[in-house]
Amino acid sequence: PHLKDTKVVSIPTRYPTGSEKQLIQVITGKQVPSRGLPIDIGVVSHNVGTTYAVARAIKHGEPLISRIVTVTGREVKNAGNFETLFGTPMHELLSFCGTERQAGEPFILGGPMMGYNLSGDHLPVTKTANCIIVGVDDGxxxxxxxxxxxxxxxxxxxxxxxxxxxxxxxxxxxxxxxxxxxxxxxxxxxxxxxxxxxxxxxxxxxxxxxxxxxxxxxxxxxxxxxxxxxxxxxxxxxxxxxxxxxxxxxxxxxxxxxxxAAKAKQAAESESSAEPTTTDSQETQ
Ligand code: SF4
Ligand code: SF4
Known part of the structure; x- marks a missing residue:
């Protein structure tokens, strides 16, 4: 019932429409302001992975310890999407997928247009590792x-x-x-x-x-x-x-x-009171 307001929208497949700001513009017609955030125009954007992780955390109290990583490229025998634990060395994931990559041969972490060329496969899988491409140029x-x-x-x-x-x-x-x-x-x-x-x-x-x-x-x-x-x-x-x-x-x-000053005053007072009244006694004789 909580999905009754959900609407599935199909959009043209045109790079880079998957990027957050472009997606928001295509779907809502609103433009995120320069140096602004989607929330500035009243929009919050989550990808499927984040939404799933939030649901698992709230409903089951599960921390985020894994993510789906796409492994593909012409040198990958068993290309696919794999749920991978954070910290898994990339070479383990690559050998699990049956890559024919030579040691030290570069591969791409990320998409073919925005990814980074890496050669060291002892790096761990992290939260941002969405895709590994083996056997193509990085552009x-x-x-x-x-x-x-x-x-x-x-x-x-x-x-x-x-x-x-x-x-x-x-x-x-x-x-x-x-x-x-x-x-x-x-x-x-x-x-x-x-x-x-x-x-x-x-x-x-x-x-x-x-x-x-x-x-x-x-x-x-x-x-x-x-x-x-x-x-x-x-x-x-x-x-x-x-x-x-x-x-x-x-x-x-x-x-x-x-x-x-107080002591001096006190001393002066006691001195004056101690003095004998000689004049009076002389007068009475
Ligand atoms: S990478 Fe080039 S084309 Fe893409 S947003 Fe930046 S300036 Fe524009
Ligand atoms: S040569 Fe390259 S950088 Fe220069 S204007 Fe043309 S496309 Fe842009």
Missing amino acids: AKSSTPLPCIRCGECAVACPVSLLPQQLYWYSRAKDLDKASEYNLFDCIECGCCSYVCPSEIPLVHYFRFAKTEIMTQQQENAKADVARIRHENRLERLEQEQQEKELRQQQRKAALAATQ
Whole structure:
């Protein structure tokens, strides 16, 4: 009964429609704002794996310890989707699937367009390991890239309407402010621009690099801000402690002076009361 409001929608199979922001736009017609989140437009997006894991956690109290990993490629005999425990070494999964891969031969972790080329298969399967492809190129350009001819093909291919050639210039020149200005962080790293580029420039590699640089810079700035605030707070605390110390000294001095004045007064009074009244006795004789 709780599924009565569920609606199954069929959408055109066109890369990269599976990407979160594109999927939301295709289904709802709403666009997630630049540098924003789906929740900003009232949408929450979960893939099937997350939804299943949430249900298992809430209904059965199960932690997330495994995920479905697709293993495929021309060198895989038993390609398929396998529920794999986190931490399983990739070479075990690959040999379970009957891969004919040579030791050290690269494979792709992730999809054919967005995946990373890896050669070390002793890495563990993690929460983000959705797919392993053995025996295909990762789409990365192997030849030496040619200069950008400003043909604009990359901009035509970009599903989020960015200007990849501009982002490329700024990322390459490490002009990170400009790259941010050109909405680098809206890039979903789909790889379409690299794929269509006639100069075979690995554009998406530049964008990943620039994003990492910016994030590192932001983390360092944040750390520096924390250190500056801590230093300012310390100076303020020291100044306050000094002021309090001076105030206490003044109070002690004032108290001492008051005590001495009181003692002097008392001494003077007792001295005057102890003096004999000689004048009166002389007068009575
Ligand atoms: S597709 Fe390649 S060559 Fe053409 S403008 Fe973009 S980066 Fe330059
Ligand atoms: S990888 Fe290229 S095509 Fe894809 S979103 Fe980024 S800039 Fe656009």
